[in-house]
Amino acid sequence: MKKSLEEKEDKNLPKPVDETQTSLVKADYQQTKLLKKGIHLMADERLEDAVKVFDQIIRIDPNNTEALLKMGYSKFHLDDYAGALQAYDKVLDIDVANSEAWNLKSLVHYQQKQYPKALDCVEKSIESDPTFGMAWYNKACYLSLLNEVPDSIESLKRSIEIDVKNAKRAVRDKDFANIKIEESFRRIVELVVFESIRQGYHTIGAIVWTTFISKAEVEDSLRKLMEKGLVVKNEKRQGLNKIDTYDIEPEMAAKIGVEKKSLIGTTKKLPGTIKSLKDVSESIQSTKLAIEEENIEKIIxxxxxxxxxxxxxxxxIEQFLEEHREIRLYKVRLEDKGLDYLKENKEKILGLFDSVEAVITKKLRGQV
Structure with a gap:
């Protein structure tokens, strides 16, 4: 049939298909489909199977940095550190300023207790993206392990400025054993206690439960916060007993806002978690529609x-840290390059949201 069509010269016949272009479209579609499959396998903790899928993608397109990053991440958690480093190095051969690859590479060296190498890598990550909060946090860890106390505290402060949740992470991180006696670190503990009260946990027991800080440290932080006039102590009756409760100073509370929970901070988190995930899912639907319509303003x-x-x-950030970072990057590039960038990366962006949506569906099924 193909030969007979080529022999005809009738101008009314449809133009022959550009097989090169068609093959490229098919290859791109196949990569997107495989990437989704690999991400699902990662979510199910089937890491060896995920590596095989990402390897298939790389055979099709050796420059697919997303597949290389995820392959490296999977190999890292399989304790294949040499394989992980090889994947990250391939990414950096393609894009030497890839902040995520440098940060992930630093974690491999950290796991191998090669802290100077880890520090060198994470500093390159920060050079590429100074707003990468997790890289600043990791830098603080490595500096602490190298006993570079002042620089460690400064890096930790920077990470908390970018994402306050790093404060809560830090107070129970053993990597900061070298700096926990420092007054600057104790102020970070105070910040975590203060934030716990703001979120509605008003008793010492509830604060200990939510922050994993020791009772002695919580009591010390509450004393200092009261001395600074940031927190006030009250007494409330619970049955026949009286218990001490702690609240943010009223004038400050009016400025920053507080969340209300039960007296001992035992409000169930599950409904809020479900609602948050459903809100993300609904926004994904709206976003995917905007992407299909190629409505740049609405997408951004x-x-x-x-x-x-x-x-x-x-x-x-809590549930999809890596995807949050990718969305932030896509937003910057869409603002810079507009519709042309969207058309070139449409399937990849849709694939990202498809994978998030799939994980949300799985989480909701498990929680409801």
Whole structure:
């Protein structure tokens, strides 16, 4: 049939298909499909199977940095550190300023207790993206392990400025054993206690439960916060007993806002978690529609929802940190390059949201 069509010269016949272009489209579609499959396998902790899928993608496109990063991450958690480093180095051969690859590479060296190498890598990550909060946090860990106390504290402060949740992470991180006696670190503990009260946990027991800080440290932090006039102590009756409760100073509470929970901070988190995930899922539907319509203004506006900590950003960071970072990057590039960039990366962006949506569905099924 193909030969007979080529022999005809009738101008009314449809133009022959550009097989080169068609093959490229098919290859791109196949990569997207395989990437989704690999991400699902990672979510199910089937890491060896995920590595095989990412390897298939790389055979099709050796420059697929997303597949290389995920392959490296999977190999890292399989304790194949040489394989992980090889994957990250391939990414850096393609894009030497890839901050995520440098940060992940630093974690391999950290796991091998090669702290100077880890520090060198994470500093390159920060050079590529100075707003990468997790890289600053990791830098603080490595510096602490190298007993570079002042620099460690400064890096930790920077990471907390970018994401306050790093404060809560730090107070129970054994890597900071060298700096926990420092007064600057104790102020970070105070910040975590203060934030716990702001979120509605008003008793010592509830604060200990939510922060994993020792009772003695919580009591010490509460004393200092009261001395500074940031927290006030009250007494409330619970049955026949009286218990001490702690609240943010009223004038400050009015400025920063507080969340109300039960007296001992035992409000169930599950409904809030479900609601947050459902909110993300609904926004994904709206975002995917905007992407299909190629409505750049609406896409950028929706991306802001996923990034803004006051909206969906907190949930995204807690549940989908890597995807949160990718959405932030896509937003910057869409603002810079517009429709041309969207057309070139449409399937990849849709694939990202498809994978997040799949994980949300799985989480909701497990929680409801």
């Amino acid at each position: 506006k929706n991306f802001s929802l996923f990034i803004d900590a006051e909206k969906l950003g907190t949930t995204m």
